[in-house]
Amino acid sequence: MTGNNITDQYALPALVTLIGIYQLGIRFTTAVVKSRHKFRIKVPDTTGPSEFIRTFRAHQNTLEYYTLSLACLWISSIFFHPVPASVTYMGYLIGREMYFWGYIKEADRRVSGFYISINFLIIMFAMSIWGVVHKLLRYYADIDIYQLVCNHIPILKVDL
Numbered sequence: 001m002t003g004n005n006i007t008d009q010y011a012l013p014a015l016v017t018l019i020g021i022y023q024l025g026i027r028f029t030t031a032v033v034k035s036r037h038k039f040r041i042k043v044p045d046t047t048g049p050s051e052f053i054r055t056f057r058a059h060q061n062t063l064e065y066y067t068l069s070l071a072c073l074w075i076s077s078i079f080f081h082p083v084p085a086s087v088t089y090m091g092y093l094i095g096r097e098m099y100f101w102g103y104i105k106e107a108d109r110r111v112s113g114f115y116i117s118i119n120f121l122i123i124m125f126a127m128s129i130w131g132v133v134h135k136l137l138r139y140y141a142d143i144d145i146y147q148l149v150c151n152h153i154p155i156l157k158v159d160l
Helices: 008-039 050-079 082-105 107-140 145-152
Strands: none
Touching (some): 008 050, 008 082
8 A cells, every 4th residue: 555644555545435425414314304204204204104114213313323333434444444443334334334224115124224334333333342452551560462462373463
């Protein structure tokens, strides 16, 4: 990889962030707006036919997880590595896509997408914890976990 600007390595997490913004801010919000028009539900009402309620709840639930997912994406990108963090976030977004459109069709059809997105979120959270703990120990205690692991499992050593 080439590039000498510190922001170069964060172009991939920035791209998947933009994809997430498009997903939530355009696709899912548009679905709620269309559902409001279809069923003549005026703002600020949040009740109506079950299809509208499912659409609204799918959007709200995605919104509720959005800040958690973005925090995990960026912490894991900065402290772990931007590529696996971004790939994992794409898996999360695919799960949210399945969750959203499945929920609109039928409440039970949201479950597989929910589990997929939650599992990817847990992976990002684990990468975030690993990265932050590694940096804290290296900076404050002069302990390099990566080096210790590589000393015991040499095949993991990657020369950067």
